[in-house]
């Protein structure tokens with residue numbers, strides 16, 4: 001009846017195998033987002049061809065896919081009904097709660113008029129459209145802050161979003177997020193969010209985020225926006241997140257005045273902020289680079305090409321002079337007529353290399369911990 005060392009060795013192996021299995025299933029443990037999560041490979045395209053070709057593969061197909069080990073799960077959305085779902089929300093609904101593996105939702109070209117919500121219980125979702133033409137796959141809705149919700153309450157800015165992402169490890173590529181409300185600058189209740197990202201650790205690659213006032217609610221978490229296009233008029237990138245915008249086009253659509261970024265930060269110890277690197281800032285109007293929403297708002301532009309669309313003072317303290325001492329607004333090595341700092345508010349800063357350094361690469365969003373691009 002002795003429990004000899006051989007048994008201990010065997011038992012250790014069993015425990016080890018179970019542990020490794022669990023770790024592989026639980027991607028959150030040491031898991032990093034890679035290009036594989038953001039793009040479609042040949043296998044994925046083959047899956048699309050099969051799925052769209054065979055009309056009777058629908059329900060149950062997703063379950064069959066779950067059994068396929070070692071591959072990403074895959075759902076096809078086609079507005080013409082040849083996919084697994086005709087709507088994006090339908091695809092999200094097919095994913096089980098507490099999902100622990102990457103699921104790619106491939107959205108075929110088309111205009112999807114729907115409001116999409118990805119709940120916090122569904123992490124590891126990739127929403128992928130056409131990687132070479134993001135404008136061919138469009139998710140659009142038209143709620144605004146002053147609208148009345150079904151429960152009779154005023155919707156408010158946060159709930160106006162066409163697409164809301166509350167889960168972690170979200171990725172999107174080659175897709176357009178739009179809010180179709182056309183808010184006149186200066187009007188009230190017209191805030192209309194196209195995309196709200198409130199999950200932690202998200203990547204947006206080659207996406208278009210289009211609206212007018214409050215287009216992109218970069219709400220909470222660490223996010224990477226790469227080679228993407230963001231269009232709006234007033235505070236069109238706003239929120240409390242810690243985000244890096246690299247090689248993006250930031251497009252002002254106002255005919256009069258407006259503002260690009262409004263970052264909210266309440267304490268000098270928060271690691272949040274918006275850092276724009278090597279972005280093109282163009283479009284129309286005269287806009288501010290940023291507004292201090294919260295005492296310690298932090299917004300930095302580095303190596304950006306800025307067209308002649310910037311209101312010369314450049315930055316606003318939101319009418320709170322005390323924020324002149326606490327907001328962190330900086331510019332480093334930007335080019336173009338809009339980068340002229342001659343008439344900037346004196347409390348904004350032309351950064352030295354050492355001051356700019358923490359904002360100049362992926363280290364700003366601690367990418368080494370979660371991003372393997």
Ligand SMILES: *[C@@H]1O[C@H](CO)[C@@H](O)[C@H](O)[C@H]1NC(C)=O
Pocket residue numbers: 133135136
């Ligand atoms: C989509 O983008 C392409 C390339 O940027 C452009 O040529 C085309 O006109 C756009 N189409 C629409 C519908 O906006």
Ligand SMILES: *[C@@H]1O[C@H](CO)[C@@H](O)[C@H](O)[C@H]1NC(C)=O
Pocket residue numbers: 247248278
């Ligand atoms: C800056 O952005 C442009 C346009 O997206 C890109 O071609 C270039 O490689 C970028 N430069 C650096 C240093 O990342």
Ligand SMILES: *[C@@H]1O[C@H](CO)[C@@H](O)[C@H](O)[C@H]1NC(C)=O
Pocket residue numbers: 249280282283
């Ligand atoms: C903004 O910059 C992008 C990238 O350089 C360019 O394709 C686009 O035409 C520009 N738009 C305007 C209005 O200058």
Ligand SMILES: *[C@@H]1O[C@H](CO)[C@@H](O)[C@H](O)[C@H]1NC(C)=O
Pocket residue numbers: 266295322
């Ligand atoms: C912001 O600063 C003002 C002036 O110092 C202070 O009265 C206010 O409480 C601060 N707000 C927050 C949220 O800390």
